[in-house]
Amino acid sequence: MTPSPCREARREARRRAREAVFGASPGRPADRPPLNALSGTVLDASPHLLVLAAGGTEVRLAMSETTKVWHGGRGGLAALRPGRSVVVRRGERGLSGGAAVADRIWVDIARVAGTILACGRDAVEVDMGAHRRRTHVAIPPHALGQVLVRHPRLEPGYLIDLICVGSPDGPRAVRPGTAQPGYRADALAAPEPAAPVQGVLRGTATWFGDAADEAPDGAAYPAVDSEGSAGGCADAPSGCVPFPYLSVGSEVTVHNACGGRAATVPVVECGCAAARFCDRCVDCDASPRGRIVELTPAAFAGLGGDLDAGCFNASVRVEGPW
Structure with a gap:
């Protein structure tokens, strides 16, 4: 799904207005930028080259003996059949022969x-x-x-x-993808009404969708306002974390607490299903309870998350007032 020019223009106008009033958001010095990751459809594959159709263009990615392929478990070159959907994360080694090197590939x-x-x-x-x-x-x-x-x-x-x-x-x-919570979906205990809403949320980041979705990097947020045209759903649960309400098109900065990478992404839809999961991620340590963001597959992989693992410990900073 390609974002409309009008939505992109509104997002850019909001960013400029926010920075004019509040100043540019200070970065975290320890944060590393995300790796390059993309979703596409396999056109051709050989032991040394993967050719994809992605975003209406042809993309060529070099492969090596260290490239790992997942297709329901361990996979290999045979899994990269033309027509199959993939998510590819490029490694940190940069370029090889003018083409980006594929580090991890998740098929279908x-x-x-x-x-x-x-x-x-x-x-x-x-x-x-x-x-x-x-x-x-x-x-x-x-x-x-x-x-x-x-x-x-x-x-x-x-x-x-x-x-x-x-x-x-x-x-x-x-x-x-996780351990099953011990309660029924309609029995989630909401936060206390007086619980403070933090500017930086800490908990679990997961991903949603599938490899066939070539939507740009973005996030589903568990507390999108249901009023007006904000984009939320009326029956969304409150979750086990006191969230600030946002609208579709707002921006959040997601930090991978295990891998040290961070990126600012737009909220592209309501993540009301994620609000029902009051669980933890144990990627590198036990995170606080609660799913605080769901990412598109490419955004999740770019921040160092492995799609087959399912989660990473995260902090989420809301960019600007809510």
Whole structure:
């Protein structure tokens, strides 16, 4: 999805107005910039070169013996078939022969997180929130045991989070994206009314969508205002973190507390499903409880997150007043 020129113009006007009143946001000296990551469709692949269609252009990325390919687990060159969707993260080694070097490639990866609506012996039906579709997820026998270890209640009303691989019949679960919260989706305890709202939120960053989505870097935020044209949904839960309300088009700076990378991205949709997950990420240490942001796959990978791992410990700074 390509952002409209009008939306881009409004975003730039807001940024200039904010900096005129409050000054430019000071950077964190320790932060490193994000790595280059993109989503695209495979056109051709060889042991030394990957050719993608991405954003309406042809992109060539060098590959080496250290390039790692994920396709439901370990993959190789055979997984890079023309027509398949991929998310590619470039390594830090820069250029090789004039082409960027691919460090990690995720093939047909997808994520399904939300509330279980129905379940059978080998599949679940999941409601991913008001701004996303309901979807049917197959759970193959080889993945069921691992899913049940971390999601023991495959029952309607409970939350589920699955890392999947795409197939012609829809997403197939590969592994759980997190441990299942022990409460029902409608039994989340809200923060105390007097709990202070922090300018810097700390908790878990995850990702949403799939490799086929070539949307630009952006974030789904758990507390998008439902009033007027802000873009929120009326029945969004309050979450277990006291969030400041934002609108679609606002900007947040996301810092990977484990990898030290940071980037400022726009809020592109309401992440009301994420607000129901009061869990922790243990990427490098136990994060505070609560999902504070969901990123598009390329934005998540660019900040050093591994899509198959599912999360990283994060801090989120709201850029400007709320």
